[in-house]
Amino acid sequence: MSTSAQTAAATGRAPAQPDLLTVRGLDVVSGDRTLVADVGFTIRAGERVGLIGESGSGKSLTALSIVGLLPEGVRASGSVRLAGVDHDLVGAGEAAMSRVRGKHVAMVFQEPMTALNPTMRVGRQVAEAMLVHRTQRDRRAAATAAVELLDRVGLPDPQAAARAYPHQFSGGQRQRIMLALALANDPALLVCDEPTTALDVTVQARVLDVIVRGVQERDAAMLFITHDLAVVATVCERVLVMYGGRIVEAGPVREVFTRPRHRYTQGLIEASNLDVDDRGRLATIPGSVPAAGRFPAGCVFRNRCAHATGACAERPPWTDMATGTGYACFHPPTSEARHD
Numbered sequence: 475m476s477t478s479a480q481t482a483a484a485t486g487r488a489p490a491q492p493d494l495l496t497v498r499g500l501d502v503v504s505g506d507r508t509l510v511a512d513v514g515f516t517i518r519a520g521e522r523v524g525l526i527g528e529s530g531s532g533k534s535l536t537a538l539s540i541v542g543l544l545p546e547g548v549r550a551s552g553s554v555r556l557a558g559v560d561h562d563l564v565g566a567g568e569a570a571m572s573r574v575r576g577k578h579v580a581m582v583f584q585e586p587m588t589a590l591n592p593t594m595r596v597g598r599q600v601a602e603a604m605l606v607h608r609t610q611r612d613r614r615a616a617a618t619a620a621v622e623l624l625d626r627v628g629l630p631d632p633q634a635a636a637r638a639y640p641h642q643f644s645g646g647q648r649q650r651i652m653l654a655l656a657l658a659n660d661p662a663l664l665v666c667d668e669p670t671t672a673l674d675v676t677v678q679a680r681v682l683d684v685i686v687r688g689v690q691e692r693d694a695a696m697l698f699i700t701h702d703l704a705v706v707a708t709v710c711e712r713v714l715v716m717y718g719g720r721i722v723e724a725g726p727v728r729e730v731f732t733r734p735r736h737r738y739t740q741g742l743i744e745a746s747n748l749d750v751d752d753r754g755r756l757a758t759i760p761g762s763v764p765a766a767g768r769f770p771a772g773c774v775f776r777n778r779c780a781h782a783t784g785a786c787a788e789r790p791p792w793t794d795m796a797t798g799t800g801y802a803c804f805h806p807p808t809s810e811a812r813h814d
């Protein structure tokens with residue numbers, strides 16, 4: 475069965491959705507340090523794609539490049555194209571990006587106060603977002619739609635919630651408000667950067683559920699950044715594995731998680747399966763993530779990889795650029811692969 479047919483079988487969706495987001499040759503640089511290098515991937519309309527990798531791998535900077543919110547002093551080059559937008563998002567000015575952000579692509583951050591205005595009632599914030607992009611025709615209609623949306627994301631007493639300020643809510647409720655803000659204009663792509671990581675464990679699953687439901691109801695696509703491989707397995711169809719500012723492996727979630735082809739992916743999966751080893755320690759990949767822009771030449775994982783050879787001093791080629799499925803490793807774990 476082909477990859478697209480497998481995806482269709484798993485999701486019930488027709489296989490040939492058009493490309494929505496196309497990232498090619500994305501570099502993010504700060505001074506002389508390259509923080510994201512030659513990142514390329516595609517997300518199809520309605521597709522949910524996970525982005526995983528340890529802290530410092532370049533996941534957030536990749537996401538911020540897509541929504542045009544890179545921090546001061548950090549520059550992107552390459553290309554980020556979004557269907558329905560007639561210009562490249564890389565290099566677009568703030569005026570152009572403010573027409574795209576919210577309407578075509580929206581982002582949910584780990585920390586909701588990044589996106590919320592502390593001095594404005596939450597109903598007004600959601601309503602204003604709709605008015606800016608003309609999703610609602612007037613203030614009255616926008617106010618009504620805002621309350622409906624606050625209800626949809628599961629805020630109790632949405633009428634009262636609309637009149638309250640962000641600081642009057644718990645962390646989980648604020649995350650729901652930020653989601654309402656992100657979904658206010660029905661964006662075709664929602665980018666989520668560890669949206670539940672800062673929340674109480676008991677709240678995480680409920681907030682995740684409301685995010686996924688919001689995306690599915692709108693047939694929106696999603697790029698979902700998380701540390702949690704189990705969440706990716708539940709929520710996403712495809713996964714991108716990032717390390718050292720590069721995508722090192724990509725493919726359908728089930729394929730990548732049962733038969734990883736990059737030694738880094740293999741390490742991540744082993745660390746997640748064995749939460750605690752026989753001495754009660756947390757299992758992790760040996761060594762630590764190098765500082766920004768200080769990854770080894772050749773394979774970026776070389777200084778931590780038990781399988782590295784002299785060949786790994788060269789940059790491993792990506793195996794299958796055309797389909798966006800593949801890996802960049804000279805010695806993939808084929809011998810241990812499951813044959814099913």
Ligand SMILES: Nc1ncnc2c1ncn2[C@@H]1O[C@H](COP(=O)(O)OP(=O)(O)O)[C@@H](O)[C@H]1O
Nearest residue numbers: 504509528529530531532533534535545765766
């Ligand atoms: N504003 C910045 N200036 C310089 N370096 C940065 C900046 N933001 C992030 N970095 C560095 O870039 C690397 C990638 O960061 P990030 O994308 O946040 O990683 P992740 O989200 O995978 O944890 C990290 O080493 C981080 O320290």
Ligand code: SF4
Nearest residue numbers: 737773779786803804
């Ligand atoms: S290319 Fe070499 S160093 Fe890199 S992950 Fe594969 S085996 Fe390890």
Ligand SMILES: [Mg+2]
Nearest residue numbers: 533534535667
């Ligand atoms: Mg991050």
